[in-house]
Amino acid sequence: MKAVLFDMDGVLVDSEEYWVALEEEEVLPEAVGEGVVDDEEITGMNYREIHGYLDDHYGEHLDIGREQFETYYEDAADDLYSERVELIEGFEKLADDLRDRGVRTAVVSSSPLDWIGIVVDRFEIGEHFDALVSGDEIEGPSKPEPEVYEIAAAEVGVDPADCVAVEDSENGVEAANRAGMTSVGYRTEINQGMDLSKADHVAEGPEELRGLLLELTS
Missing domain, CATH: 3.40.50.1000 (HAD superfamily/HAD-like)
Structure with a gap:
């Protein structure tokens, strides 16, 4: 190779432990409700595409707009990468x-x-x-x-x-x-x-x- x-x-x-915690405790419950989506489904995806994925697969549960959804990730990223990850x-x-x-x-x-x-x-x-x-x-x-x-x-x-x-x-x-x-x-x-x-x-x-x-x- x-x-x-x-x-x-x-x-x-x-960083995944922090992203998973954010998704399980805040993002996914707010977006589609508790226990609807397994976070493993979206691990590795670009955060800007996750809202579309949720809309396609769980649209009947989706209760948050794309802009607000993406803001969760953008607000967390700077602190996470500059202070918390190893x-x-x-x-x-x-x-x-x-x-x-x-x-x-x-x-x-x-x-x-x-x-x-x-x-x-x-x-x-x-x-x-x-x-x-x-x-x-x-x-x-x-x-x-x-x-x-x-x-x-x-x-x-x-x-x-x-x-x-x-x-x-x-x-x-x-x-x-x-x-x-x-x-x-x-x-x-x-x-x-x-x-x-x-x-x-x-x-x-x-x-x-x-x-x-x-x-x-x-």
Whole structure:
């Protein structure tokens, strides 16, 4: 494998636990009511597309406008990324080892580029990436559609078949698979119930992920 592409939320940083809490405690109950939607359905999707998804699948329950819905996420993002999340353990050493092997790396996220920028700037990790690919760049739907990964492969100059994508969600794994990449499902405490069975590999925690990525790129 010649490139490793990291999802941001739930992989590069531990933000999913905060997003899930926000969705379960505030956003989804306000939008469609308690217990109507499983948050795993929307994990990995661009937040701007979630309202449309809810309208399509749970329209009879939807009781909030798109603008108000998106504001929940936008108001939370700056505080979450600039103050609360932590970088995945051992990332910089892993990134250095990958770079020593000539492996290209990128962040590939459905989130907006400015959210990615907050994370990259806060942890001073911009030098470790050859590309930052966001939901802002795609013309069609985000994950599970493969476009964001297809763009990432082009930006790092590596054939999709030679790329490894690290994802913590079913939608993300599907997007990587559909792009023709090797998919790695990243298992954490927060996504124990997530179905990652379609991933080519599953890594439990940062140490196992590190070993797997070094094996795949050796």
